[in-house]
Amino acid sequence: MRGRGKSDAPNSGYSFEHHVKDIETVINDSKVNRFCLMAYSMGVPYAIKFASTSPGIKGLIICDYPAKYPSIPKSWSERVLSRSFISKERKHVVEGIQQESKSIELYRDLNRIQVPVLVIKGGTQESLLSEVETEKLRSNLPDVVIKELNESGHELWEPSKAQFIQLINEFLVRLDDSS
Numbered sequence: 001m002r003g004r005g006k007s008d009a010p011n012s013g014y015s016f017e018h019h020v021k022d023i024e025t026v027i028n029d030s031k032v033n034r035f036c037l038m039a040y041s042m043g044v045p046y047a048i049k050f051a052s053t054s055p056g057i058k059g060l061i062i063c064d065y066p067a068k069y070p071s072i073p074k075s076w077s078e079r080v081l082s083r084s085f086i087s088k089e090r091k092h093v094v095e096g097i098q099q100e101s102k103s104i105e106l107y108r109d110l111n112r113i114q115v116p117v118l119v120i121k122g123g124t125q126e127s128l129l130s131e132v133e134t135e136k137l138r139s140n141l142p143d144v145v146i147k148e149l150n151e152s153g154h155e156l157w158e159p160s161k162a163q164f165i166q167l168i169n170e171f172l173v174r175l176d177d178s179s
Contacts, residue, residue: 001043003093014096016045016069016104023050034058036175038168041128041154045069045106052109059175060117061168064154066133067110067140072101110140116178118171119146120164126153145171 002022003009023046027035036059039047044065051060077098081091119137121129129137138144147167149156157164 001046003090003096009090009093011092012096014093015100016049016102018100019046020049023047024054027054027056032056036061036172039063039065040156041065042069045104048106048109048113051115052106052112057115059115059171060113061171062117062119062137064121064127064129064156066129067106067137069104069106070101071103072098074098107136107140110137111142113141115143116171116175117141117144118167119144120156120167121146121148122152122154122156123148123150124153126155128154 001007001019002013023037033056035057037047037051037057038061040063042065044062045068047060047062048067051057077094080086080094086094117137119129119134119141121127121134134146138146149160149163149167151159152164
């Protein structure tokens, strides 16, 4: 994602639409024509929007986040910037994400995703995917499997990274077997 990790950090362009376009650009530049897209946390809304319009996608893995993008409060950017891992050179990224955010619901987009979807959610109170939101995913995705990791919160790989990886591997094998 732009502004994160080793990606470029332009001075502007941190809207929901920019992030979705970034996924499209990476896929197109990679020249991959059949792929499974996996998204975690706030990357999930970007992936849902992308998957709802992408003919090359073979499968989608949604990890512990609902089908909506939030309007991010200023308190979020202040909290993130107070942590020491954000460099001064990337302060504009956090501020841009917050300032360009707007609330977007993606439930209608779910109906357009015509590939198998795996939803992985945490089973503790730290999960960001509530039962209500999980049911909305179940009722709006044509081909969905929902797996709950009972002992995990939002960090799905804790306490069992092996169990998390196993769910992903099983889904990928299912996709390969169906081709």
